Every structure is written in structure tokens, then in C-alpha cells.
Amino acid sequence: MLTFIIRRLIVTIPVVLMVGIAAFLLVHLTPGDPAEFFLDPDAPVEEVDRIRARLGLDQPIPVQFALWFGGVLQGDLGTSFHEQRPVIDMFVRAFPPTLYLTFTSLLLAIFIAVPIGIFSAIRQDSLLDRFATVFVLIGVATPNFWLGLLLIQLFAVQLGWLPAQGFVRPEVDVWRSFQSLILPSIALGYSGAALIARMTRSGMLEVLRQDYVRTARAKGIDENRVNYVHALRNAFNPILTVIGLAVVSLISGSLVVELVFNFPGIGRLVVDSVFRRDYPVIQGSLLLIAGLTILVNLVVDLLYAVTDPRIRYD
Amino acid sequence: MHHIARKPLRSLALAVAAMALAFGTLAHAQETPNVGGTLTVGYHNSLQVLDVMGTTSTRDEIWQLVFEPLITMDANLEPAGILAESWTVSDDGLSWTFALRHGVTFHDGQPMTAADVEASFERLMTIGARRGEFDRITSMEVVDDHTVVFHTDGPWGALPETFSMPSGAFVVHPAWVVEELGEDLMGIVQVDLMIGTGPYQVVEVVPGERLVFERFDFYTQPTGEPSGWAGPRGQYVDRIEVLPITDEATRSLALFAGEVHIADQLPPEDVARMDADPGTVGIYREPGRRTYLKFNDKQGPFTDLNLRRAVQVAIDLEEAMFTQGPEEAWRVNPFLRFQEGQWMWDGELLEEYFPADLERGRQLVAESDYDGEVIRYLTRTDLTDVFRPTTVILELLRDLGLNAELLVVDGATFSSIRRDLSTWEIKSAGGGSVVPLSYLDASGIDRNGEDWAWVTEEWHEQLDIIATDLDDENRREAVLELNRIAAEAAGEIWLGDIFSVVGVRSNVQNAPDWHYMRLFDVWLD
The missing domain is CATH 3.10.105.10 (Dipeptide-binding Protein; Domain 3)
Structure with a gap:
């Protein structure tokens, strides 16, 4: 197992390198001049050039890349053009809210979706199954920003039960922090829940049609034991794969949801930085998101071995 | 490294005297204002920059709480004195003499003098986003603690207007702040360097989350009538919290939910809805x-x-x-x-x-x-x-x-x-x-x-x-x-x-209807 982890981490290095190059090139090839954001539209060209020089954008692109990537290798992601502070500091501040949001969304998705998927597979074509199908269809078809706005309108504006926007850090007030997570977690987690429910249902249906399930039933084993021990255990790996995909999808989905809920996480940081062409922050964010994706995939791969004894990494 | 320590209140009596002066000046034009409370503002900009001089991307409504220029503009966009009490131009049109207001105090407790104006002017000409527009000034002379002269290379009738420009403004920082900054921009988290002479002082900045300002009790009021950015400044609420809410729909919903007292830059279509809701009012700003x-x-x-x-x-x-x-x-x-x-x-x-x-x-x-x-x-x-x-x-x-x-x-x-x-x-x-x-x-x-x-x-x-x-x-x-x-x-x-459309809760009084929001004039019922 340890060898596998080390091997995977070594493979990660060229991937991160490639992501770094791609992030840098993408950001620099996108039209838009960061210097323009410091000045009025009427600013003379000389002033724009002066700001460009101050930001280091007057250097040739290979030099800029070498400087930036050299810093990254030493753990320095650069300094934000706009906030004039290290990108790492900005991540340290913005990462926890995103982590809380993603985690609660995932928990919500799993606790809602897995039971729905299992029951709708066991009771295929029942009323519950049809309800689950509608649930999945709505979840897949509803844009999370729109769902977010509806939730704010209902639970914050009309009922006044929950905050409309913002995030209260748990170290400030645990209860208010929990409250501030509820609506964004639902908005973000619903589409993930729909995906997981759908995959759980189809995975379970496939397993329930296997010979060994029929044999178990023929032997007179209790139906619940057949469903939850024999079938679910074997259907779990595809579900795990989807959960892994859902985590990545939740991280990317947080870009929009954080904007709608004015949530001070990585997602809003990325969106603000893209609009302002704050290159060091965009590049750092892409690296961070790529790193997280690799990490999630590694964890999912390791969990396969836990859930399925046939898988060995040694 | 210059060590900063905010001076505690010298005495309650002094604070009360300052407030009385402010309210006395304004009271004739308005209803009796309430004093106290926290004003919460949902603001359209992410407010990542607060260096007024070094960039033009700061927001006037925000920096005017903290920093002040020699000259500002009134509602007719005409120059009006803030830190400058008056100014005159010589007969040949080549020298502009500014008399600075007496008794103006920075947020660190130090008096503002001509030396601070000189240092700030030097910073403007070094890193100022609009420094090119001041090229006609050939030199600046300090006559005494409260008099400065700007010499120009020819007659420049537009000098007062150029000084009054809110964007990339010629604000006055303490000389030690200018020295501390060197050629760097003031970072958004450098709260200790955000020292101005304005009616409110910065007490907390959490980038992307909130900027918090508290009334500056030793503020000395400009004279005249409130108009545009000119004239006395209310200082009615104790504290102003500005929440950057960049999404228009979220800003609007936060107002309806009562989480902010003021939400700026809302779509005009929202005005009818705000007026129909007893808790909110929609205002057009011209x-x-x-x-x-x-x-x-x-x-x-x-x-x-x-x-x-x-x-x-x-x-x-x-x-x-x-x-x-x-x-x-x-x-x-x-x-x-x-x-x-x-x-x-x-x-x-x-x-x-x-x-x-x-x-x-x-x-x-x-x-x-x-x-x-x-x-x-x-x-x-x-x-x-x-x-x-x-x-x-x-x-x-x-x-x-x-x-x-x-x-x-x-x-x-x-x-x-x-x-x-x-x-x-x-x-x-x-x-x-x-x-x-x-x-x-x-x-x-x-x-x-x-x-x-x-x-x-x-x-x-x-x-x-x-x-x-x-x-x-x-x-x-x-x-x-x-x-x-x-x-x-x-x-x-x-x-x-x-x-521009600004939405306010119905308990917000003296709500802003000018081009810029004079947040320091608002009070809460």
C-alpha cells in the first residue's frame, strides 16, 4: 500500500508541472491586461506601461514563467496584484470556508442520495422509484446558482430562518456558522446528490440481477441481508467512484455557489481574480484545484481496497 | 519600522464636543438625527485595494470615510475646500497658495501640517495613478505649518479641479506613512498605514469579507454646507461595516432579508419591488x-x-x-x-x-x-x-x-x-x-x-x-x-x-441620493 501511495505521489509531480505550465499559459494567453484595472479607462498609455512594469508584466513570458514557477517550487505562489499580499495567505484564509462547504455538501449528498438510490433499486418502478427519478431529473437540470437564489428568497427573505449571504467562521460562532452553511450546502449538494442517487440505483440494479444474489435468495437468506450485505457491498465501488467525481464537481461548482451566497472561499477568490486578471491568484488557484483533484482520486483509489477485498495494491 | 499605536480617547468630553460641533453645523438642514448604531452596507465592489493615490480602482464612497484631499468637489462638481481652508492664485497665474485648516488631526493623533502635504505630494508625483496630470506643477513650497504654495510652469486654471478629482486623488497621508510605504502601494491588509484625517477610521479589514470603520472622535469638521463631497460630515453612526457583495441579486436579497441597511448598484427594475415592500426604499442616485x-x-x-x-x-x-x-x-x-x-x-x-x-x-x-x-x-x-x-x-x-x-x-x-x-x-x-x-x-x-x-x-x-x-x-x-x-x-x-439605484432599509435616514453615497451622513432610526 505504501509503495502504491509513494508511486502515485511521484506520478503526481509531472502532472502538477503540466498543470502549472498550462495554468500559466492559459492565463497569459487570455486577453485582458491586469494593469488596466488599476487605472481609469482614460489613463495614458505610459501610466499603463508603468503599472505593467511594477507588476513584472514587462518581462518576457519565459522569464515571468521561470520566476513564478521557481517560486512555486519553493512554496511561494507569488503576491496578489491587487491585494498586495502573498497568494498563500489568501488561500489560508479562503480554503477553510470552501472545505466546510464542500464537506457538508458531500455529506448531504451522500446521506440523501445513497438511501434514495438503494430504495429505488430495491423497489424498482414503485412510487418511491418514480419520485427518485423526478428528484434526480430536477437535480441534474437545475442550475445551482438558480436554486441558490430560490433558497435565499424562501428561507432568508420570506421566512427569515437562515442568513441570505456570507459565512460565519466556526471559531467566531459555531451555531451561526452552521446556519450559514445550510443553504449553500443544499444549493451545491443537490446536483451531486442527484448524480450519486442515479449511480447508486443503477449499480444496485445491476448487482441485484447477478446469479449470486438469486442464489442467496434461493437459500432463503433474509431479504434485508441480501440487499444490504450481499448486494450493496458489491455495488459500492461504482458508488465510490461517483462520490469521488462528485467531490471534484462540488469543488468546481463552488465557484458559482460561493458567488451567489457571497461565501468567502476559494471559488469566489477565483472568480474575482479572473475578472481582474490577478494572474498569481488564478495560477495558484488552478494548481490548488488540480492538487485537490489528484488527492481525491488517490483517496478514492485507496478506498477501493478497503471496500473490495479483491483489490490489492501490494 | 514605525510603530503605530492608536491613541485612546483622550476624554469623553472632547468627543462629545466634537460631535456637538458636527451636529450643530448640520442640524439646520435636516431632522434631528439619531446618533449611534452600526450601519451595514452591501457593496458592489470586492474592495481589494484601498490605496487612493496609487490606483484609480479604489471606491470613492469608501475612501472618503478615511482620507481627505486638500480640495474636493461639491454636487455641482465645483472645487470646494476640505483640508484647504482657502486658496489664491498669484496675478501672473503661476503660484497657487493654499491655507490649510487648523486643528486637523490624523487618526494616529498627530496634527496634520504642511510637511504631511509635502510628503503626500511627493508620493503623488512618484507613484500616483494620475501623476501625469500634475506635471504642470514645477515645485511645491512649504511656507509655514499651514501654508503651502504650488508653482506651475504656466497659468493653469484647472488646478483646483484637478486637485478635487476623487479618482486617484491627492489625499494627505502622514509623512511617516509616506516614508514607510516608499514606492509600494498600500496593501489592503495594512490597516496600521491607513491613517487619514477623515470622519471614520479603519479598525478592521478582512479582504473579501468586511471592512469596518469607527467614528473618529477628534474629527474637525469642514465649513460650509453639505454638498457633493464638500461641507461638514455627519458622523452619526458609531460604526460602519462594509460587506463586499459582488453579485447583484445577492445584494438585493440581502437587503430584503434585512442583513444590510444599504445595498448599492441594484438594477432599476428592483425599485418598484423595494417601494412595494414596507421595509425597503429604492433611490435613484444622479x-x-x-x-x-x-x-x-x-x-x-x-x-x-x-x-x-x-x-x-x-x-x-x-x-x-x-x-x-x-x-x-x-x-x-x-x-x-x-x-x-x-x-x-x-x-x-x-x-x-x-x-x-x-x-x-x-x-x-x-x-x-x-x-x-x-x-x-x-x-x-x-x-x-x-x-x-x-x-x-x-x-x-x-x-x-x-x-x-x-x-x-x-x-x-x-x-x-x-x-x-x-x-x-x-x-x-x-x-x-x-x-x-x-x-x-x-x-x-x-x-x-x-x-x-x-x-x-x-x-x-x-x-x-x-x-x-x-x-x-x-x-x-x-x-x-x-x-x-x-x-x-x-x-x-x-x-x-x-x-445608479441604491436600496435602503426604511429605518435608514438621510439616505444618499447624490452620485456618490455620503455614508457618513446616514443615521438609523
Whole structure:
């Protein structure tokens, strides 16, 4: 197992390198001049050039890349053009809210979706199954920003039960922090829940049609034991794969949801930085998101071995 | 490293005296204000920068709480003293003497003196985003603690206006802050360096989450009437919390949910809903923003004056502005700048140059050299008021028989490609800054800093009068002439002004209805 982890981490290095190059090139090839954001539209060209020089954008692109990537290798992601502070500091501040949001969304998705998927597979074509199908269809078809706005309108504006926007850090007030997570977690987690429910249902249906399930039933084993021990255990790996995909999808989905809920996480940081062409922050964010994706995939791969004894990494 | 320690309140009595002075000055114009409480503002900008001098991307409503310039502008966009009590110009027009107000104190407890003005001026000329506009100043002289003189290389009637410009402003920092900063910009988390003389002081900055200001109890009030940024400043609430909420819909919902007292830059369509809700009120703030069309007269078909005039005579400004929302939310204004105060308004321009005559436009197209080439119409999606008239303009171009194609980009891309004159033939743009008369030159300059082809010697002569003449009447006549030259050349078409909408909770009193929000004048019931 340890060898596998080390091997995977070594493979990660060229991937991160490639992501770094791609992030840098993408950001620099996108039209838009960061210097323009410091000045009025009427600013003379000389002033724009002066700001460009101050930001280091007057250097040739290979030099800029070498400087930036050299810093990254030493753990320095650069300094934000706009906030004039290290990108790492900005991540340290913005990462926890995103982590809380993603985690609660995932928990919500799993606790809602897995039971729905299992029951709708066991009771295929029942009323519950049809309800689950509608649930999945709505979840897949509803844009999370729109769902977010509806939730704010209902639970914050009309009922006044929950905050409309913002995030209260748990170290400030645990209860208010929990409250501030509820609506964004639902908005973000619903589409993930729909995906997981759908995959759980189809995975379970496939397993329930296997010979060994029929044999178990023929032997007179209790139906619940057949469903939850024999079938679910074997259907779990595809579900795990989807959960892994859902985590990545939740991280990317947080870009929009954080904007709608004015949530001070990585997602809003990325969106603000893209609009302002704050290159060091965009590049750092892409690296961070790529790193997280690799990490999630590694964890999912390791969990396969836990859930399925046939898988060995040694 | 300069160590900073905020001075505690010297005495409650002093604070009360300062407050009494403030309220006494303002009370005659307003109801009896409540004092105290926390005002929460949902703000449209992410507020990542608070270096007023080094950039133009700071927000006036926010920095005016903390920092102050020598001169500011009133509601008529006329210069008015803030830190300067008065100013005079010498007979030869080459020396401007400023008398500074006595008793002004920085937030660190130190008195503001001419040495601080000198240090701030040096910073302005080193890293100032608008330093080029102060090039006419050859030197600055400190006469005594409360008198400074600026020497210019020639008469410069626009000096007070240039000093009053809120964007990239010449604010006064303590000399030690200037020394501490060197050539660096003030970072958003450098709270210890955010020392000004304004009515509120910065107490906390959490980037992207909140900026918190508290009343500065030793503030010395400017004299005069509150108008624009000029005059006494209320200081009614104890604390102002500004929450950057960049999404328009979220800002609006936060207001309806009662989480903020004020939400700025809301869509005009929200006003009816706010007025229908007993808990909220919608307010239009004038003059707001401007929107216009610019022709590329250096390359492509619009080098032909007939083709530019074709669009000018055919365009229905009312119809174009109608896309901006309810009629209360906008006004037609083909003038180079806002109608307020110093901007001479010449209604005749409207009838003479903008008759909304499509047939006459088609005739002009026929008389032009246009032979059906593609006309790329560049516009941006990030500024709603710039984007809204797009469909009407596109339809007009096609009605005129022009082969127009839409080129829609985001703001950053727009800012970048507009410089390349080979990429577009006509573009939509907009602006929101209230700027002095001398900034009219912007209409004649392309994004590469060069004159547009239509710019004439006469244009420059009028600009020169506006910049240098010491007689305001001469300057204003030149403004009228400048507008006529611009309309004749049809280099750009100004459509009108769009008023900003601010939503306030019904317990907010003295709510802002000017172009900028005077947050320090608001009180809560």
C-alpha cells in the first residue's frame, strides 16, 4: 500500500508541472491586461506601461514563467496584484470556508442520495422509484446558482430562518456558522446528490440481477441481508467512484455557489481574480484545484481496497 | 519600522464636543438625527485595494470615510475646500497658495501640517495613478505649518479641479506613512498605514469579507454646507461595516432579508419591488453612469464622415436609453459629460444633430464610400448599462443597410482589445467618474494615447482654454464650443446618463441620493 501511495505521489509531480505550465499559459494567453484595472479607462498609455512594469508584466513570458514557477517550487505562489499580499495567505484564509462547504455538501449528498438510490433499486418502478427519478431529473437540470437564489428568497427573505449571504467562521460562532452553511450546502449538494442517487440505483440494479444474489435468495437468506450485505457491498465501488467525481464537481461548482451566497472561499477568490486578471491568484488557484483533484482520486483509489477485498495494491 | 499605536480617547468630553460641533453645523438642514448604531452596507465592489493615490480602482464612497484631499468637489462638481481652508492664485497665474485648516488631526493623533502635504505630494508625483496630470506643477513650497504654495510652469486654471478629482486623488497621508510605504502601494491588509484625517477610521479589514470603520472622535469638521463631497460630515453612526457583495441579486436579497441597511448598484427594475415592500426604499442616485458609442475613424468604413453622421442622424436616443429600465432610471444626454453644474447644457444639440431621421441616415450611407464590408460592433457584458442598448444599436446599423456583426466580450478582454484599432469599427462604452472640465480631452484621444482622426486644431485650442484660462466664464464658453466641435465631427455619440439605484432599509435616514453615497451622513432610526 505504501509503495502504491509513494508511486502515485511521484506520478503526481509531472502532472502538477503540466498543470502549472498550462495554468500559466492559459492565463497569459487570455486577453485582458491586469494593469488596466488599476487605472481609469482614460489613463495614458505610459501610466499603463508603468503599472505593467511594477507588476513584472514587462518581462518576457519565459522569464515571468521561470520566476513564478521557481517560486512555486519553493512554496511561494507569488503576491496578489491587487491585494498586495502573498497568494498563500489568501488561500489560508479562503480554503477553510470552501472545505466546510464542500464537506457538508458531500455529506448531504451522500446521506440523501445513497438511501434514495438503494430504495429505488430495491423497489424498482414503485412510487418511491418514480419520485427518485423526478428528484434526480430536477437535480441534474437545475442550475445551482438558480436554486441558490430560490433558497435565499424562501428561507432568508420570506421566512427569515437562515442568513441570505456570507459565512460565519466556526471559531467566531459555531451555531451561526452552521446556519450559514445550510443553504449553500443544499444549493451545491443537490446536483451531486442527484448524480450519486442515479449511480447508486443503477449499480444496485445491476448487482441485484447477478446469479449470486438469486442464489442467496434461493437459500432463503433474509431479504434485508441480501440487499444490504450481499448486494450493496458489491455495488459500492461504482458508488465510490461517483462520490469521488462528485467531490471534484462540488469543488468546481463552488465557484458559482460561493458567488451567489457571497461565501468567502476559494471559488469566489477565483472568480474575482479572473475578472481582474490577478494572474498569481488564478495560477495558484488552478494548481490548488488540480492538487485537490489528484488527492481525491488517490483517496478514492485507496478506498477501493478497503471496500473490495479483491483489490490489492501490494 | 514605525510603530503605530492608536491613541485612546483622550476624554469623553472632547468627543462629545466634537460631535456637538458636527451636529450643530448640520442640524439646520435636516431632522434631528439619531446618533449611534452600526450601519451595514452591501457593496458592489470586492474592495481589494484601498490605496487612493496609487490606483484609480479604489471606491470613492469608501475612501472618503478615511482620507481627505486638500480640495474636493461639491454636487455641482465645483472645487470646494476640505483640508484647504482657502486658496489664491498669484496675478501672473503661476503660484497657487493654499491655507490649510487648523486643528486637523490624523487618526494616529498627530496634527496634520504642511510637511504631511509635502510628503503626500511627493508620493503623488512618484507613484500616483494620475501623476501625469500634475506635471504642470514645477515645485511645491512649504511656507509655514499651514501654508503651502504650488508653482506651475504656466497659468493653469484647472488646478483646483484637478486637485478635487476623487479618482486617484491627492489625499494627505502622514509623512511617516509616506516614508514607510516608499514606492509600494498600500496593501489592503495594512490597516496600521491607513491613517487619514477623515470622519471614520479603519479598525478592521478582512479582504473579501468586511471592512469596518469607527467614528473618529477628534474629527474637525469642514465649513460650509453639505454638498457633493464638500461641507461638514455627519458622523452619526458609531460604526460602519462594509460587506463586499459582488453579485447583484445577492445584494438585493440581502437587503430584503434585512442583513444590510444599504445595498448599492441594484438594477432599476428592483425599485418598484423595494417601494412595494414596507421595509425597503429604492433611490435613484444622479448623475450616475454614462454610455456612448465610439467610432473607429482611423481604420475601416467609419473613416468616412458621412457614415458616422448617418448613424448620428438616424439614432433615436430615447429608444436606445429605453433599454436601461424605467423612465426614472435614465435621461437622454448627447453632451460630452453630465448635465450637472459646471457642465454647460445645450439642449439645441439634441435637435440639431440627433433628429432620429432614419431616411436621412440612409441617404448619408448612400452618399458615403461604404461598400458592404463587415462592421464589427464591439461591446462588453460586464457593464449592464453598456450592454443594454446593444440590440437597439445593432438593429439601427442593420436598418441603415450596414453589414454589422456583434463582437461581445468580457470587461478584461474589452479593455485589452479596444486598443487594437484593427479589431473593431464601432464600440459601446461607458464611464461613471464625475470629472472636472479639463478631462474633456479624453473624448479626443484613442486608447493608444493618440488623437482620433477627427480631432482638429480648434479642438486643442478650446481644450487649452479650459486647462489654462483663469477666468471660469471663458472656460465654460470653451466647453460649449468643444461640444459643438465633437457633435460636428461625429466621432462618438453619447446616449445618456443612467442613474445608479441604491436600496435602503426604511429605518435608514438621510439616505444618499447624490452620485456618490455620503455614508457618513446616514443615521438609523
